[in-house]
Amino acid sequence: AQSVAQPEDQVNVAEGNPLTVKCTYSVSGNPYLFWYVQYPNRGLQFLLKYITGDNLVKGSYGFEAEFNKSQTSFHLKKPSALVSDSALYFCAVRDGNNAGNMLTFGGGTRLMVKP
């Protein structure tokens, strides 16, 4: 079985400070990892994904994430937060060795960036 955990329901950060949104996963095969963002009353928007290769993945809007196999983590980061980054963030995982498995989402983390 595959699963993903986002241990923080909410993350608060001041504008201009670095931000981290945590994600840990569990799969039996190779993990395919995704981050999506959801703004109020909108659908999810793709930010970035890790499939293979470089552990540091760069995505949209200045976000990046680091794949850490030993810690089974894929934390989302940004060096300098903007108020407009305030949104709901979802991590998702899929077992790359099992084509029958679909995407499993975490419960989401609300990011609040204060001016």
Added chain:
Amino acid sequence: NAGVTQTPKFRVLKTGQSMTLLCAQDMNHEYMYWYRQDPGMGLRLIHYSVGEGTTAKGEVPDGYNVSRLKKQNFLLGLESAAPSQTSVYFCASSYPTGLAGAETQYFGPGTRLLVL
């Protein structure tokens, strides 16, 4: 391109009523999905389709049916709505890449459903 669109945006149903949610995509994607989003639970897959005329069950399929008669459309039906089906429903689509499972999903704006 409009991307993925969903109709209606909001609907209120009484217990036992039926309705159909429509998802349309203009990106010529092979794969389409229906999710429901409930607070604290992320998105859970209801049904999905890997091509026109094919459908498959996801994690929470009970109480829902789907059809994919045309490649661009994916319909989600509730035959007899229950209060437990109050949720926000999202449709998504994707296209196959060289690596199965690595495709990015593109989401619609959602349909908010309230069952009384």
